[in-house]
Amino acid sequence: MSERDDGSGLTRRSLLKTAAAGAVAATAGCGSVGSQSSASLTRGSETAYGNCWQCHKLCGMEVTLNEEGEATELHGIDGHPRGSAGEGTDGTLCPKGLSQLEKAYSPQRIKRPYVRKDGELKPVDWDEAISYTADRLQAFADEHGPESLIEFHGWGTAGVFSTLFRNLYGCPNHVPHPTPTCFGSMAVTGTLMGLGGGNIRWVDYPNTEYVLVWGRDPLESFAGQWEAKQLLEARERGAKIVTIDPVYTETAKKSDEWLPVEPRTDGALALAMANVIIEEGLYDEEFVENYTHGFETYKEAVAGKTPEWAAEKTGLADHDGLGAETIREIAIEFAEAAPAAAITSWTGLGQSADHQKAAQNVVALTALVGNIDRPGGQRWFASPALSDPFEVGCEEELPNNAADRQCYLTDKETGYASMTGKPVQNRVPEMVDNGDVQGMVYYYRNPVTDGAAQEWLGTDEREGALEQMELVVGIDAFWSETARKADVVLPESSQLEKAMFGSGGYGAYNERTWITGSKAAIEPQWETRPGFEIVSELGREMGYEEFFPWESKEDYINDQLSELDLTLEDLEAEDTYVLLDEFGYEKWKGGGFAQGADEFWFDLDKKLEGMYAKLSERAGTEITTGPQWVEPGTIGDELTEDYPLEMLDTRTVEFSHGGDQALSLPLEQLAESYGLEHEDYRGNYLVIHPDDASERDIEHGDMVTIASEHGEAELMAAVTEGIRPGAVSVEPYGFGRGSIQPDGDGANNMLLNSPEQIDPVSGEIDRHIAVEVSPGGDA
Structure with a gap:
């Protein structure tokens, strides 16, 4: 069995365990990187800056250069809006950020056109x-x-x-x-209802008292260092954290409660919570009456959806100490803590055809308790106004x-x-x-x-x-x-070799807009060029010279910053970031909800009635415009005797979309995280419960074959109780055929996906696939 907790309270992938070292040392140009504490390193002759783009969140980086101008260390920037918990707190880099040093000098990069x-x-x-x-x-x-x-x-x-x-x-x-590959079912649904596609993720952590982590793992797959740190700070302050997930994630380990629901049954749990909140009279009547549409439809949808009903649908009734009373307790606690209560959800409810209705049921809870853009609830972050560089x-x-x-x-x-x-x-x-x-x-x-x-x-x-x-x-x-x-x-070029810029939005500062940016820290390696230069040169060659007047990305960024009377050089003088205007709460009162609506839509009847009629015809059953329970397999894959396991995929702290898959450091860290570093294998893994593994004569570290109706793939098994029986998880996705290392270890689980496996409302590719797993495969 795979042991994932080192007993210290900081688990194998906790950002604090891996990232607090704060430094990476390397011999520039060789691609060999080792992690050390910053105190043991000899600093170089100059400091430059950067913004990490490995998971696209722009955590600030301090870059130590040697006398030859080569990067030798990376450190986080204190107080950075994405790389710290806020003012006066340490800035750190996660394993993906620290791997940027190896990426810059990796011999596996494309070196010329x-x-x-x-x-x-x-x-x-x-x-x-x-x-x-x-x-x-x-x-x-x-x-x-x-x-x-x-x-x-x-x-x-x-x-x-x-x-x-x-x-x-x-x-x-x-x-x-993002939408068709990442979290489409949740993002599109949230936007259509009025919350906004990303706002189901963002919690006002400094003020929250209760957080439902629903199908997400923000301690493992966070939107910058700020989020994981502020979640832990909220927990230390006394906020209750409840994780709802089939997988015993890093966040689940740090939570007060873990509800291991069966995959694709989240919608039943959400309806039962709403049933309790409405029956107990705990919903925000003023918000519902004045700022929502379709509440009567919602009430009809939750009628009879009791905690007892949901406990059976979700499989929670099968777990000692869980069940109907737990559901009832969490529903009441969540409503009583509101509006200082929030939900953070993402790919767990965004990557299945059956999850579109589940997403609607979960998003509806935010309006029911009136937590939208209120202190401690679903925060609507703001960004500063920038100039349009094409107009300038x-x-x-x-x-x-x-x-x-x-x-x-x-x-x-x-x-x-x-x-x-x-x-x-x-x-x-x-x-x-x-x-x-x-x-x-x-x-x-x-x-x-x-x-x-x-x-x-x-x-x-x-x-x-x-x-x-x-x-x-x-x-x-x-x-x-x-x-x-x-x-x-x-x-x-890599991130260290080009200018970077980002302007606000979600981050450590929940009441201030901000910007962050940096010049290139090192010269482009080999014959690579920054993307801006590549596209601009191509545009000029195609005859569009008048629309590419900038000599460099720095000039382009400075035109964006002209509205603020700042330059990229000004940002570097302030450790890459500047805090700007304050913004308040309840912005929906002045600017409306998502898509310009003036109310939140429990029921999408006036917007998408025709679309749902078309979906009903396709599914062979009525799919309504309001919140609804949809049995797993109604639109997505149905488990069968031949394919009895539900395969999903999850992210890990070491990788983001395969962008650092060719690097040795994150590959080694991933193997170590499963206790499989002694194996001659450096790919992704199939996480499987001991009961399912034993039934199939599979042991930890065995090679296995995963098969669906559409295809098959081979992976190394990681056997752990950290996933509920009946489900298996590919951690992370994106290896093998089609990837950066198509002939390397690991597998692309999309080889098991059919073109028909989709959420027809959002366009999200269905990553919940019915499979069977058998022992055997090439090591």
């Missing part, structure tokens, strides 16, 4: 790469039209990628990162050349991309087959590990979408399998 000649990728200089790419894009537009190109934009830092391909080139098929730096108005072109991602009846029947990633291979899409550009993105991987990569029987496309252009730092199939590969 490549273009495909005579069927093979050949290294070329930048002039040829930019000229070749511009010519190919022009020829593509002439032959197929820009509407036959699809743009996959990840968490890139250029700031002008979509400007080039949507506004100027005219490509209407834009695929953002360009003499001509930026056009929108994609506006009148056919977007193949949307359903012609509804106008929603999701109601096409497949989400954007899963639908692209079909769009290639029917000739709608002939090419792709992508930046810091690997759609092969987000969707139905076999459709993208192909099998022995058929070609995949990548090989059928006439043109694939990618900007990335490492060689993924997608990059190796591309026609043009443009190597981007």
Whole structure:
């Protein structure tokens, strides 16, 4: 059995255990990194700054340089809005942040541009790469039209990628990162109801008294160091923390209660909580009466959904000490603590077709108790007003050349991309087959590990979408399998090699807006270039010179900052961040709810009645516009005798979207976290309960095969009681075929996903898959 707690109270992945060391030492250029305490290191001759982008949260970094200008150490910045708990607190970096030193000097990076000649990728200089790419894009537009190109934009830092391909080139098929791959069911549902897509995550930690951590692990997969630290501070202050999750996460270990619900039964628990709160008269009548729509529908939905009913549906009745009384107790405590009570939820309710209604049931609780943008509740953070750099730096108005072109991602009846029947990633291979899409550009993105991987990569029987496309252009730092199939590969610099900037939003300062930014700490390694320079040079070569007047990303950022009368140099003089205006609570009173609505929508009847009718027809049962209990398997996968286990995937503190998967330090840390560092294996793992493992003659550290109706994959098993029986979890996703290391250890669990496995409302790819696990596989 895998032991995950070291007995000290700081668990194997606690950010405080790993990140408090605060420093990484390395021999620049060799890619070998070791962690040490900062006190044992000899500081270099100069200090530079950076903002970590490994999980896209911009935690501030102090970078120690030696006499040759090479980075030798990384440290957090005290008081940083993303890297600390706030004013007067220590700034730290997590394992992903600390791995940035190894990333900068990793020999596995793409070191120079490549273009495909005579069927093979050949290294070329930048002039040829930019000229070749511009010519190919022009020829593509002439032959197929820009509407036959699809743009996959990840968490890139250029700031002008979509400007080039949507506004100027005219490509209407834009695929953002978060919604269809990350937390679509929750984000889209929250936005439609009026809370806002991300606001179900953000808690006013300094003022909260009660937190439901629902399908999320903020001590393991946080939105910057501030969040995990403020959650722990709230707990120490006396706030009650309740984690609802099939997996015994790091946050569950630190919580007052852990409710190990069966996967996809969260909606039953939420309805039962609402039943108690309404029956006990604990809801916020003033808020409900004056600021919501559809409360009567909500009351009808929760009628009869008692804690006893939910205890059976969620499997909590099977656990000693849990059950109906626990549900009733938590519902009452949550309502009585409100509005200083909040829910933080994310991918746990965002990655299954059956979770769309569960998400609606959970989001409804926020309005029921009136905790929206009130002290201690769901905080609506604010960002400062910045200048539009195109208005400041360009003499001509930026056009929108994609506006009148056919977007193949949307359903012609509804106008929603999701109601096409497949989400954007899963639908692209079909769009290639029917000739709608002939090419792709992508930046810091690997759609092969987000969707139905076999459709993208192909099998022995058929070609995949990548090989059928006439043109694939990618900007990335490492060689993924997608990059190796591309026609043009443009190597981007790492975070330490380029200017960075971010402007406020959620963070350690719950009543102040803020900005953070830094210049490049080191020179670009090899022949790489910052993404901003790559896109700008390509734009100028394509004939859009007037819209790329900036000589560098620093100039572009300074134009953004002109509204605040600040420069990037000013930010570095203040340790990379500046606190700005104060903002208050209850902003919905003046500005309305999400999407400009003037009330919160329990019932989506006036917005999406047609869409739900279409969904009902597809599901073969009535799916209502209001909150509703939907049995697992109604829309998503149904467990069967052949495939009796429910596979999900979770994130780990060492990795983010595979962006540091090729680095030795996080791979070693991941192996150590499972007690499997002695094994000759450095991939991801299948977490399985001892009962399920014993039934299948599987032991900790064995190689196993996971099979679904659509495909199979091989992983090393991590046997632990930290997951409920009947569920298995891939930790983390995104290894193996299609990834940065397609021939390395680990597996891409999207090989088990069918193109049909989606949430048809949000477009979220279904990552809850019915599987069977058997012993055996290649080590």
